[in-house]
Amino acid sequence: MQSNQQINYLGKEKIPKLMMKFSIPCILSLLVSALYNIVDQIFIGNSELSALGNAATGVVFPIFIIAQAFAWCFGDGCAAYLSICQGKKDTKNAPVCIGSGITITLLTSIILLAVFFPFKTQILTLFGASENSIGLAIEYFNIILVFFPIFMMMNMMNSVIRADGSPASSMASMLTGAIVNIILDPVLIFRLHWGMKGAALATVIGQTVSFVISAVCFFHTKTFKLTWKHFIPKFGVFSTALKLGVSSFITQMTIVIISLVCNMMLAKYGALSRYGIDIPIAIIGIESKVFTVVINIVVGIILGCQPIISYNYGAKNYKRVKLTYQYALSATLVIGLVSTLLFEFAPNLIVRMFGSPTNIPNPEDYWQFAEMTFRIFLSLVVFTCTIKMTSIFFQAVGKPVYAVISSVIRDIICFVPLVLILPRFFGVKGILYAAPIADFIAMIAAVSMTVCFMRSLGKETQIDEPAKSVLKASKKGVIITIAREHGSAGKQIGKEAAEKLNIPFYHKEVAALAAEESGLHKEFISDINANSPGLLHELYLSTSVVQQAIIAQEQIIRKIADQGSCVIVGRAADYVLRGYDNVIRIFIYAPEEYRVGRVMEVYGDTREEAIKNIHRSDEARAAYYHSISDMRWGKAYNYDFLIDSSIGVEQCAEIICCFINKRIKGEFEK
Numbered sequence: 001m002q003s004n005q006q007i008n009y010l011g012k013e014k015i016p017k018l019m020m021k022f023s024i025p026c027i028l029s030l031l032v033s034a035l036y037n038i039v040d041q042i043f044i045g046n047s048e049l050s051a052l053g054n055a056a057t058g059v060v061f062p063i064f065i066i067a068q069a070f071a072w073c074f075g076d077g078c079a080a081y082l083s084i085c086q087g088k089k090d091t092k093n094a095p096v097c098i099g100s101g102i103t104i105t106l107l108t109s110i111i112l113l114a115v116f117f118p119f120k121t122q123i124l125t126l127f128g129a130s131e132n133s134i135g136l137a138i139e140y141f142n143i144i145l146v147f148f149p150i151f152m153m154m155n156m157m158n159s160v161i162r163a164d165g166s167p168a169s170s171m172a173s174m175l176t177g178a179i180v181n182i183i184l185d186p187v188l189i190f191r192l193h194w195g196m197k198g199a200a201l202a203t204v205i206g207q208t209v210s211f212v213i214s215a216v217c218f219f220h221t222k223t224f225k226l227t228w229k230h231f232i233p234k235f236g237v238f239s240t241a242l243k244l245g246v247s248s249f250i251t252q253m254t255i256v257i258i259s260l261v262c263n264m265m266l267a268k269y270g271a272l273s274r275y276g277i278d279i280p281i282a283i284i285g286i287e288s289k290v291f292t293v294v295i296n297i298v299v300g301i302i303l304g305c306q307p308i309i310s311y312n313y314g315a316k317n318y319k320r321v322k323l324t325y326q327y328a329l330s331a332t333l334v335i336g337l338v339s340t341l342l343f344e345f346a347p348n349l350i351v352r353m354f355g356s357p358t359n360i361p362n363p364e365d366y367w368q369f370a371e372m373t374f375r376i377f378l379s380l381v382v383f384t385c386t387i388k389m390t391s392i393f394f395q396a397v398g399k400p401v402y403a404v405i406s407s408v409i410r411d412i413i414c415f416v417p418l419v420l421i422l423p424r425f426f427g428v429k430g431i432l433y434a435a436p437i438a439d440f441i442a443m444i445a446a447v448s449m450t451v452c453f454m455r456s457l458g459k460e461t462q463i464d465e466p467a468k469s470v471l472k473a474s475k476k477g478v479i480i481t482i483a484r485e486h487g488s489a490g491k492q493i494g495k496e497a498a499e500k501l502n503i504p505f506y507h508k509e510v511a512a513l514a515a516e517e518s519g520l521h522k523e524f525i526s527d528i529n530a531n532s533p534g535l536l537h538e539l540y541l542s543t544s545v546v547q548q549a550i551i552a553q554e555q556i557i558r559k560i561a562d563q564g565s566c567v568i569v570g571r572a573a574d575y576v577l578r579g580y581d582n583v584i585r586i587f588i589y590a591p592e593e594y595r596v597g598r599v600m601e602v603y604g605d606t607r608e609e610a611i612k613n614i615h616r617s618d619e620a621r622a623a624y625y626h627s628i629s630d631m632r633w634g635k636a637y638n639y640d641f642l643i644d645s646s647i648g649v650e651q652c653a654e655i656i657c658c659f660i661n662k663r664i665k666g667e668f669e670k
Helices: 003-010 015-045 050-088 093-116 120-126 134-146 148-163 167-191 195-217 235-270 278-314 318-345 347-352 363-377 381-396 400-421 428-456 490-501 508-518 522-526 537-542 544-563 592-603 607-629 649-669
Strands: 479-484 566-569 583-589 641-644
Touching: 003 278, 015 050, 015 167, 015 195, 015 278, 015 318, 050 093, 050 120, 050 134, 050 148, 050 195, 050 235, 050 278, 050 544, 093 134, 093 148, 093 235, 120 134, 134 148, 134 195, 148 167, 148 195, 167 195, 235 278, 235 400, 235 428, 278 318, 278 347, 278 363, 278 381, 278 522, 278 544, 318 347, 318 363, 318 381, 318 428, 347 363, 363 428, 381 400, 381 428, 381 544, 400 428, 479 490, 490 566, 490 649, 508 522, 508 544, 522 544, 544 566, 583 649, 592 607, 641 649
Parallel strands: 479 566, 479 583, 583 641
Antiparallel strands: none
16 A cells, blocks of 8 residues: 555645546546436437437336446445455456356346346336337347346446556446447437337437447456356355445445336326326436436536545544545535526426427427426525535444434435325326425535534544554464454553463554554544444445545555564454465354443443443444454354453463464474
8 A cells, every 4th residue: 555645646746636536437427328318318319209208218217227226336345345345456356246246247147138028018008108108118228138138237447447456447438438329319210200119219329339348458457366166156255245335235236216106197197187198207217317417416426426525534644534525525516506496497498308298289388397307306406415415424424323314314204205195186287396305404414414423523643653562573473363352451461471372462453553554544444333332333434534444454464464473453353364364263252241340340331231332332343353354254164263251361362372382283293
């Protein structure tokens, strides 16, 4: 790890310059992705298919998102796992995970195809297709569905290509496919008069071009090489990537739920209004595509800021964390306010890009509903953007509970119930009011959590604070790792054993040395488990700032082991050093009553506090161990020796030393 360069760069470079470097590529990549969703709708709307064509693509869109949810889950998970392996210099597991991911993505796409195809009419009707648009929707959906494997694998592979250090290649893949789609749409729709079939073919051909480019990139990767054996799924390795990608899956499936509920209610109450079913479905389809462009710009800005925020938060350089948030918030507010002005004062100008309605009875109703939708539904889009930005910010600082709350409050807790309730009193117009009301409530929650979090940050800490420990020279011999239950005196036993064996002892020193290597603050590294929330352990441990700390810690553990014989307490050192032959893995446990007494004595806790802290600490240690190893913490089969510490610290240390000496003699006898 090039710590000095990293400290000077993310810790000291001007924030606007860093944002320009990181955010612009993210924005462009997301905008290119949005093109796939918006181009077809523009050309269809300007063809003879008109509003009914737009309604048809609108009901197919959520099914696109379902496929994308799985693809991004697998792809983003494999990408995060690849980044972790790069930090650990682990070249063995990365290709296993990625190869498994490709195979599992392919299998999932085939399963989705098998599920959706026989029930396509029912599914599209559920998503809002009317008797007027169902034929067009099925025609479009049939072709799109056949190419699901290519679409999903293209999305999955592009995530990995970016993590491999080739964002330009990923961008080229997506952009080329989008350009092909743009060229083919007018040819197939207007010149050959293929209608919905032409629009679908233009889309899938563009996706195929992107897939081919992505596949070619997989033969020229920088950090991993795939062979045929890597495509045999290894679920033990892939399960870790799956956990890392679950947040992407949740985000996308939230969109599906919102789209499903919204379209169902628009179909129900639209049919009871002067607008009918097709006008509301068509307009909301247009609104969602336009909104995607706006939100992708905001997401690109804050995703570009993520490494800056994560690094400085881990370094406890809180002044730069707050400053980066302020810059990101300012940019978000500008995007939101400009969008609001357009939606409020020129809604029909935006909708006209998607054509004029020529195949519905009352075109004036179409324009009236379009104007009403943009002015009401998107009236607080600046709040929506801020909520999304804040949610990703909380992910960057390792606060997944805050991130989930800020997102779920708006989309699930507020919007969905309001969409179900308000139309009963206000008809189809009530659906439009659900969005700004949900935005307003969620904004209050987001602001409250942000203010609370910012106040919790201490004063800026110097990131170049020297470590208070150094690597200790040692002799060749065994490396003893000690895992322990909270309150079992594992640290004291390890220290006593190290003194008896006359070898170095490492506990808190690991965090201090890792801090010096990485530029992160030693207290942040040391307290990863202490800061872990009672819920969402996996999401917390997968956040980028925590992963930086984990990688730094594991690198220093290996450096310590390379020095020679020593005792290392905690930090899942037994797993980190799994490739070393001379490691003896010890687990120290004790009856809960004994541990409660020790915690009360050492920390001054009450009995209730001691019990609570023991359970919380053990749960966090188990979650950490499982997260990085996919194995069970404290299970006998993961260790060479287990000992009950209630017999006493001195006695335990003596027994461990005897065990070590016998093990050494046994090896010598061999």
